[in-house]
Amino acid sequence: MSDRNRNKLPNNLPQLQNLIKRDPGSYKDEFLQQLRHYQSNLQIFQLKPSQYSKTLDELLIFLAQVAHCYPEEMGGYPQDLRDLLLSHSSSLDRTMRMSLCKALILLRNKNLIPATSVLELFFEMFRCQDKLLRKTLYTYIVNDIKSVNLNHKNAKLNTTLQNFMYTMLKDNNPIAAKMSLDVMIDLYNRNIWKDTKTVNVITTACFSKITKILVAALQFFLGTHEEREDKDSDSEDESEVKSQTELLTGHRVGKKTRKRQKKLDRALHNLKRNKKNKKKAETFNFSALHLIHDPQGFCEKIFRQLESTTERFEVKLMMVDLVSRLIGVHQLMLFNFYPYVQRFLQPHQREVTRLLLFAAQASHDLVPPEYIDSVIKTIANNFITERNSSEVMAVGLNAVREICFRCPLGISDDLLQDLTQYKNHRDKSVMMASRALIQLYRRVNPELLLKKDKGKPTEASKGLKVLQYGEKDTRTYLPGTEALTENAVEDNDDDNKDNDGWESCSEEDDDDDDGEWVDVHHSSDEEEVDTSLVPETKEEREQKAMTVSTSRILSQEEFKKLQQLEAVKQTEGMTSGAKKRKRPAEEEEERGELLKLSMIENVYKKRAHDKDSRLATVMEGRVDRPKYTHGPRKMNPHASTTNRDKERGKNYTMIKHKVMNRKKKRSFRDKQIALRNSLLKKQKTKY
Known part of the structure; x- marks a missing residue:
């Protein structure tokens, strides 16, 4: 029997792992043998933790894969790994340290170890001088917290981790503190830890003496990290478009074969798939500035730090921006x-x-x-x-x-x-x-x-009240709602006239067979004047508006009507003879709680055309234009051309030798004529 077909269960760990997962009870003895082998190798490894042990590395992954099959025998296995990492995290070999972390991740995925102990350990391991390990742990921490809070928020776990990360932000190791801050910011942006506790923990990072931590916290409150991510995604899209163009351009050159076409289709499909995976769901989140517990105290601390800081100008500018936003959003003093x-x-x-x-x-x-x-x-x-x-x-x-x-x-x-x-x-x-x-x-x-x-007076300026310092324009009604009742009455009257009036008249005409006269009343000067024609006072309009605002709920169509009425008041004159003032071509840009730099840099200048806009104007000018013809037209379009005409359409390098030879072989008579012509030309220009 050959060695290839011989069964080597004690040494073939992948095969034993597969068999144990299928039937744990039948292979328990083999598992216990490997467990004793692991314990002996672990004792040897603890004597020299800085050396790499291949046998122990394989046993760690094997036991982590089958730990759920023997929960009693493997009860102390997670704690052994955790103690080993805590005691020798900085002195361990890189590969062994990564294997220990992977084994803990496997155990955590099988719910054999609580999330708190694993995540707190991984946060402390950010102190290790291993960039690949820190990146792996960062990704796992974010994904694990996301999965824990997927169906419902785990408040107990979140509170414990947030309290622990509050201490990590004050850690002496700047890398560990910065990575902990990045985890909190990432979880906030993913809507996992979007609460006041997270925001107020991040506020403590704004007073850090480490510049990187300070800048990261300031960027979080200013929202510049989101703008940077948008710019990065835009640049990635541009690179994808460029690579797609390059692929199509490269395919045009060369022989068209079925193999090259399949290769092109495969590359375009991969680009499309990557672009689809990079798309993120759009989220609508309000600013983190609203979740700060004590904005006045926080703003004063930031300003005191700004006055005494020695950071570079860009960092000072970010601090000034944050102070100004806090003052404007919370109306601070x-x-x-x-x-x-x-x-x-x-x-x-x-x-x-x-x-x-x-x-x-x-x-x-x-x-x-x-x-x-x-x-x-x-x-x-x-x-x-x-x-x-x-x-x-x-x-x-x-x-x-x-x-x-x-x-x-x-x-x-x-x-x-x-x-x-x-x-x-x-x-x-x-x-x-x-x-x-x-x-x-x-x-x-x-x-x-x-x-x-001041301009012409309008309906809007008719009841304008100039507010003094500290005064608020408070009303108990919606302005303009008094017009809704009038319009409603007019609409009802029109409907009644259209539907009931003519029908009633026709019925009376049909039923009136006796020939009796019908009394028709006409308006006269002696009759009482209609009260609807009397102008209403301001108090009456306010009372009517208050009645409408408090008696019923307005619909969306009525709100749109109110907006239209307010727009008309801005342009309609007070007197009946006043003409309607023209509104500006562009509406005033809406202002939110935060300003845009374009409002300050709003300089009216004719901007230079880019390629697309210039091409659009060129194509617009070619509409309904006859096609131009270049050069003199022939009387017979099928007539042949001379060699000199054919040379005009050729590349210069193709006829360069003929031109040079033609100049060199000029006769003496041609040179005389050329000299005479040049002298005559100079003489004409002289006089």
Whole structure:
């Protein structure tokens, strides 16, 4: 019998593993033999843990695969692995350490060891100087916590791990602390640990002395990691498109064979499959800034750290951004922030547009107007002057507009009227920025504008109330709902006229066979005037609107109707003879709780055409245009051409030798004629 067909169960571990999984009871003796073999090798290995043992490596994976078949005999096996990793994690051989971790992962997948003990151990093993191991453990931790919270949230496990990771963020090892922070951020982005405890644990990382941890925490609250992932996915898509184009282009060259076509189809299929796998489900999540327990205290700590930090300018800029967002989102009071930002509001300052954006983000209507007025005056003195370029002036005006949108009382009437004088500036960017500022105060407080800039009065400005500092416009009704009752009555009257009126008349005509006269009443001056024609007062309209708002639930069609009515009020004049003012071509860009940099850098300039837009304009110009013909037309299109005409269509390298020889072999008479012509040409140009 050959060695290939001989059964070697004691040494052939994969075969024994397969047989044990099929029938554990029949092969228990062989398993116990391997278990004793493992225990003896483990004692030898503990004497020199830095050396690699192939026998022990194979036994570790074998026992982890069949541990669920003998739970009593393998009860202490997980604890042995855990103790070995805890005591010798830094001195173990790389391969043995990875095998021990894989064995623990197999046991955890079979629910033979609790998740808490395994995950806490793996978090501590982030201290190991093994990049591949850290990456493997990071992936497993995220996937394991995701699977545990798949059907329902495991609050006990999540709380235990979050408390443990709170201590890991303060670990002396920067790599372990950074990896723990990355795990928490990844779980938050995957909607697994999207709670207040996770966010407030991450807030502690914003005060770390390690720059990488500080930057990662700041990027989490600013949301820049999501933007970076979007850019990475866009670049990957571009690379996929490029590779697909290269494949198709390469297939055009060369002989067309069935083998090459199959190879091309296989490559395109792989590209399509990879692109499909990379697509992620779109999630709609609000900002983590809303989940902070004490935003005022957190903001003050960040600002104190900003004033005393020695980090590079990019990190300081991120801290300024976070402070401004906290102030704007939670409407905090941090008065020292505004003088701090004013120092950087200079046209030559690096990233000055972002600093202007941060100043606008930190503005809200609860900030005392004197602080905002100081910021606006600094912007006006440094940016909105004739000594600067038009782009600088436009950026300054846009920044003032965004600040005034959030704090209308922060600018004085004299400064506002000075800035509105740029509405007739020669540069379009400055002109549009100034007119946008005028449009803002026409809706907010027209009294601050000059009389010529107030514009025509509208229905919306009829009952406009200028709010003072700290005052809120609170109402107990929805504006415009008084018109819903009138429209409803009109619709009902029209329906009754259309449906019931003519039918009743026709029935009366049909039934009236007696020839009796019907009394018809006409309107006269003596009759009482219809009350519907009397203009309603403001109090009556508010009472009617309150009745409609509190008596029933409005439908989606009625809400759309209210929006249309409000839009009409913005343009409709107060008097009956007033003409309807034209609305701007573009609606004002919607503003959320966070500003966009495009609102500050909104400089009106004709942008350069890219290739696609330029090609689109070219193709648009060719519509209904006759096809052009190049060169003189022949009287007979089938006539032959001369050799000189054929040479015009050839490549120059093909006829280069003929041209050079033709120049070299000119006769003496040809040279005389050429010289005479050149002299005559010079003489004509001279006089």
